[in-house]
Amino acid sequence: MKPNLLVLLDFDGTLTSIRLDPKKVKLSKSMYTTLEKLVHNKIQVTIISSRPYSFLKQQLPSCVKILGSKGNSLNKLKKFSKQRKHIFRILYCTVKKFPLTTVQLSPCGAEIHFRKNQSLTLSKVMTEVCRVFDTQPVKIIAGRKTVEVIPLGLANKQEIVKKIIKTWQGKIMFIGDDDSDAEAAVEIMKQKGNLAFLVKTKERKITPKEVIKLTGIQEVQKTLKQLL
Numbered sequence: 277m278k279p280n281l282l283v284l285l286d287f288d289g290t291l292t293s294i295r296l297d298p299k300k301v302k303l304s305k306s307m308y309t310t311l312e313k314l315v316h317n318k319i320q321v322t323i324i325s326s327r328p329y330s331f332l333k334q335q336l337p338s339c340v341k342i343l344g345s346k347g348n349s350l351n352k353l354k355k356f357s358k359q360r361k362h363i364f365r366i367l368y369c370t371v372k373k374f375p376l377t378t379v380q381l382s383p384c385g386a387e388i389h390f391r392k393n394q395s396l397t398l399s400k401v402m403t404e405v406c407r408v409f410d411t412q413p414v415k416i417i418a419g420r421k422t423v424e425v426i427p428l429g430l431a432n433k434q435e436i437v438k439k440i441i442k443t444w445q446g447k448i449m450f451i452g453d454d455d456s457d458a459e460a461a462v463e464i465m466k467q468k469g470n471l472a473f474l475v476k477t478k479e480r481k482i483t484p485k486e487v488i489k490l491t492g493i494q495e496v497q498k499t500l501k502q503l504l
């Protein structure tokens with residue numbers, strides 16, 4: 277038993293493989309069981325993801341805590357619905373420059389997907405998105421083969437993680453994969469006794485020295501099983 281241990285996990289690319297079609301992403305049975313076992317061993321498990329709560333709820337065991345939409349409440353998301361549509365329209369015009377890319381509304385804003393364009397790099401898309409939104413009140417978030425833009429008033433993962441650190445009375449183990457997770461990992465590691473892991477990816481630009489690198493989802497599961 278690990279009293280007061282919080283295992284804070286990202287979803288896509290950390291617990292599940294990245295798929296060409298994000299709708300087809302599915303949590304494996306064995307990962308599902310591992311998460312269940314952690315909770316049965318009195319470990320608090322919280323999943324923090326950009327995905328909507330409804331999607332995550334279908335995939336995850338009911339005993340884990342889910343923070344969908346990066347932890348932003350539904351009420352808060354509603355307040356920013358106009359801004360989110362405005363962001364979508366700007367991104368829609370931006371993607372026309374890049375072949376094989378799509379834009380869609382995300383739970384917090386809108387995002388460009390470029391998984392189908394093998395030659396397009398994250399930095400190229402980021403440069404263009406930053407240029408287009410230069411004077412707009414937004415946050416630009418680099419994912420793996422995605423770039424998301426959200427209204428300034430909505431929280432990103434790093435900000436929600438900061439809040440969690442303030443309120444959690446115990447140690448935290450964090451695992452993620454993309455640049456937004458790397459920023460959250462930096463916050464986690466500021467507190468003595470906490471641990472942060474990042475899954476290796478080609479797309480991530482930031483890998484803080486203090487984090488532990490994992491080769492893939494299998495190693496994520498192995499790390500979680502070591503807590504049992």
Ligand SMILES: [Mg+2]
Binds near residue numbers: 286287288289290452
């Ligand atoms: Mg991820």
